[in-house]
Amino acid sequence: MSTTLITRPLSSAHQGISANTAPAAMTQGGLAHNPEGLVGNTPLLWISAPLVEGGTGFWAKLEGHNPGGIKDRAALHMVERARTRGELQAGAEIVESTSGTLGLGLVLAGMVHGHPVTLVTDPGLEESMQRLLTAHGARVDVVTKPHPEGGWQQARRDRVTQLIASRPGSWCPDQYHNPDNVAAYQKLAWEIATGLGHVDVLVCSVGTGGHSAGVSRVLRHLFPQLRLVGVDSVGSTIFGQPARPRLMRGLGSSIYPRNVAYDAFNEVHWVPPASAVQMCRQLAASCYASGGWSVGAVARVAAWIASTAPAGTRIAAIFPDGPHRYLDTIYNDAYCREHKLIDTPTPDAPAEIDDPFGLEVTEWTRCTRVVDPREAGVVA
């Protein structure tokens, strides 16, 4: 990772990102010469009562204000680095597995740099998202059967491998293991640091591990006492739980992505879909800012931290996307009733466990021991 941004003196950082750290395409006064210029500089919104009690709150970084979502940053950076290294030749095809957000970023990067894009998804992808990806010019390839152990995610990855092998010159960003997916988030960290001046706690959802690793690396360099809180889905394998079918998309995984920076986390929370849905709906009703599964789960955890941390603790929570793609799921009463997501109140504090491998969790649960399951020998 380049250290040019993170070694900048804090005093100048707090006055804002100066022109010489801004990418060439950055929006100037609302003018963008291409869609890449619309990425970044997303707002920070203060979230407090009625979602957080006790006169306190947290700052939400609204990544849904990017043209596609948080992964516009990762897609552009991975594509630009691969082009620079010569791994992605001019005009060559990009093929990747995605649950949607990276797909939007890749079609943006493909448009900016002139690459056709094929996206491998599964039947859980919302129809509206599939139409949007197609409208932006992507070819969408839907796998029909989950892998017996690695679930839909492994099935998608296997299909990507097959497509890459059959299309000479095509390139896969491999967001789960590509370090450029982590490095892509330096500027996001700087936007938080310059906006807030100081950060005590960072709350991030974890899927590939990219944004939690990338943002925390820069923020911890600036604020060494930073507490990093990871938010995963119930039924996800990332932090050592058994793989189960998951309703939530974006956060969580059924594999072990190498981009997850296990050492960086102070604690992990597993959140069930009902908690995420109810928080999304409360956010929409009280803050005019909401989003998808990961937004609801992150907000649930950040609100609890705000209500339990000492007064004055400055908390930043990353909201990866906006609500529009979820109108037929999270914001649809019939869907939520069918999946038992809205009629029963959810807890306002997590259960606690000491050992991430000892017990299968099905409710909102917190663990302050974070270990790489492969290093712990829990998985092969």
Ligand SMILES: Cc1ncc(COP(=O)(O)O)c(C=O)c1O
């Ligand atoms: C909507 C959404 N939220 C959260 C995440 C998790 O982010 P990361 O992959 O950087 O861990 C993703 C990843 O795909 C996502 O699409």
